[in-house]
Amino acid sequence: MLNQVQHDGQTDSCHSELDSEYVNQVFATQRGYGDWKGWWEFPGGKIEAGESPEAALEREIREELATQVKVGDCIGTIEYDYPAFHLSMQCFACQVVSGKLELLEHENAAWLTKETLLSVKWLPADVTILDSVAKLL
Numbered sequence: 001m002l003n004q005v006q007h008d009g010q011t012d013s014c015h016s017e018l019d020s021e022y023v024n025q026v027f028a029t030q031r032g033y034g035d036w037k038g039w040w041e042f043p044g045g046k047i048e049a050g051e052s053p054e055a056a057l058e059r060e061i062r063e064e065l066a067t068q069v070k071v072g073d074c075i076g077t078i079e080y081d082y083p084a085f086h087l088s089m090q091c092f093a094c095q096v097v098s099g100k101l102e103l104l105e106h107e108n109a110a111w112l113t114k115e116t117l118l119s120v121k122w123l124p125a126d127v128t129i130l131d132s133v134a135k136l137l
Contacts, residue, residue: 024113024114024137025111025112025113025137026042026111026112026117026133026136026137027042027043027101027109027110027111027112028040028041028042028043028109028110028112028120029041029042029043029064029065029103029106029108029109030106030107030108030109030110030120031106031107031123032105032106032107032108033105036123037107038107038121039121039122039123040120040121040122040123040126041122041123041126042091042126042129043060043061043064043065043106044057044060044061044064044089045060045063045064046060053090053092054071054092057069057071057092057094058071061094062099063104063105064104064105064106065099065101065102065103065104066099066100066101066102066104067096067097067098067099067100067101067102068096068097068098068099069094069095069096069097070094070095070097071092071094072092072093072094072095073092073093074090074091074092075091075092075093075129075132075133075136076090076091076129076132077089077090077091078091078125078126078128078129080124080125080128082124082125087125089125091129091132091133093136113137114134114137117130117133117134117137118130
C-alpha cells in the first residue's frame with residue numbers, strides 16, 4: 001500500500017500496481033514487519049502534509065524500492081476498516097522508469113500474472129482491488 005496519513009482515526013492512502021517490462025505482470029511485496037508481517041501488498045506508504053498522492057507514491061517507491069516510477073491512471077479507491085483505523089486508499093497503475101526494485105523494507109517480492117495473482121496471502125484491503133488489477137493484466 002502506498003501513502004497513509006492519519007486524520008481522526010482515518011488513513012488516507014495511495015497504492016501502486018507496478019507494471020514490468022514483461023507483459024501482463026504486476027509487482028507485489030511481502031511485509032517484513034509489524035502485525036501483518038508475511039502478508040502481501042502492493043508497494044506504498046504514507047502521504048506527507050502538502051503532498052499529492054502521485055508525488056507521495058513516487059517518493060515511497062523511491063524510499064522502499066530504490067526505484068523511480070511514472071505514476072499513471074488511478075484504477076480505483078479502496079475504503080477498508082481495519083480494527084485500529086479506517087483506510088481510504090487510491091490505487092494507481094505505475095511503470096518503472098529506472099532502478100532495480102531493491103527490497104529495502106520488504107521481506108520478499110514477486111512479479112505476478114493474472115493466473116498467479118491469488119497465489120499469495122494479500123492484506124485484506126488489497127484483496128478489494130484485485131479484480132480491478134486482474135482486468136489490467
